Amino acid sequence: LLFAFFAVAFAANGSSTYTYQHQGSNAFSLAVSLNTTGNDLYFNMSAPSTYSWFAFGIGGQMKNSLMFIGYPSSNGTGHQQPQYTSSKSVQVRSSSITNGAYQLMGVCYNCTTWSLGTMDTTSTQQPFIFALGPTGETISSDSASQNIDQHTLYNSFTMDMTQAAFSGSSTPALNSGSSAASSTSANGSSSSASTGASTGGGDNTYNRVHGIFMAIAFVILFPLGVLVLRLGHSVIGHGIVQATAYCFVIVGLGTGIYLSQQDKSTSGFNTAHQIIGLVLFSLLAIQALGGLVHHLLFRRGHKTIIGKVHMFLGIGLIILGIVNVPLGLNLAGDSNYNKYYIIVVCILGALFLALRFWALWRDRKSAKREGSEKGVLRRGSSSEEAVM
16 A cells, blocks of 8 residues: 655755655654764664654665664663674664654664675665554564564655765754755755655554465365375365365465565565465466366276376475475564474474374275275275375
C-alpha cells in the first residue's frame, strides 16, 4: 500500500537533514554529518515513540546496507543500537524518550566502507533508507541481538554528502521546522517534495500466516500423509491428507508473493528462499498429478515407474520444504526462531522414522507369516502402497 507522505530535505554546511511528515507531524527525522578526516558518521535521528523501533541505513535497499536500529532499553531511558557488522565501532552519545518521541544521537567511526558496501562521500544524492517498527508493540531490552518485528513503514531517500562534510566532532542538529515550504539559508539549500512512503501494517500477520502454514504443510501434513498410507494402508486417506497439505501450501504461496512485492529487496524473487519456494510449488503440482495418474493406472492393472518416481520425489520435496523454512525465517529477520524450529523438526522427524520403520517391520513379518500373494497384497505390499 502507498500512502502520501511529505518529505522535507534540508542541507546546511556541516550537516544534511531529512524529515518525513505524516498528517502534519514528523514521522521520521535524520541529520548526518561526516568527519572527512576520519570518515566518521555522526547521526541524530528521531521518530514517534508509538513505533516499537526506528532505524536508518546507508544504501538504497536493505540488502548489503549498513543499518542503525534504535529501541528502548530495559530501563526505558535509553537505546541500544545493534551493529550489523562487527567491524564497525558505534557509540551512542545521547538517547531519550520524551514527549512521545525517540531521539538517538551517535557516531559510527570509519563508517564510509563496510564488508558489503561503501558510502560515496562526494555524492550529492547518496542513497539512504529508513524504517519504523509496528505500533502497539513494546520492546524493552539491552541486547544488541534483540528480535524485532518487520517494519510497518519504510522508504528510501537521498542526502547531499557534500553538504554534510565537516572537520569537527559535533552531533548534527535536527531540522525542527515542520513547514513543507521550500527555504534557503546562507550555508546551504533545502528543497521539499511530495513522495510516497511504503507501509505494511498487516505485513506481520502475513508473515506469520506464511510461515505457519508452510511449516505445518511440510513438517506435519505431508509426513502424516505418508504415515496414513504406510500404517493405515488407506490410499483415500493419504490423498485427503496430502490435498489438505496442498491447500496450506497454496495459502503460504499467496502470502509469500504478497510479502515479496511489499519490499524492494525481495520484489525480484531472487533470494534462495523465494527461488526454492517457487520450484517447490511447481514440483508439487507435478507430484500431485503423478500420484493421481499412478493410482488410476494401478486400478486398471498397469504397473509403471510413475509410482517409484512419485515416492522418491515426495521424499525429496518434504526434505526441501523443511529446509526452506529456516531460510524464510532468516529472510524475515526472525532467525532466532530457527533453534526452536530445529528442535521441533528433530522430535517429529524421530517419531516419523520410528513409525515408518515399525510399519516396514510389521509388513515384512506379516508377509512371511501369511506366505501367499493374496495375503501380501491385503497387508499392503502392493505397488499402490509404495507411493508417497
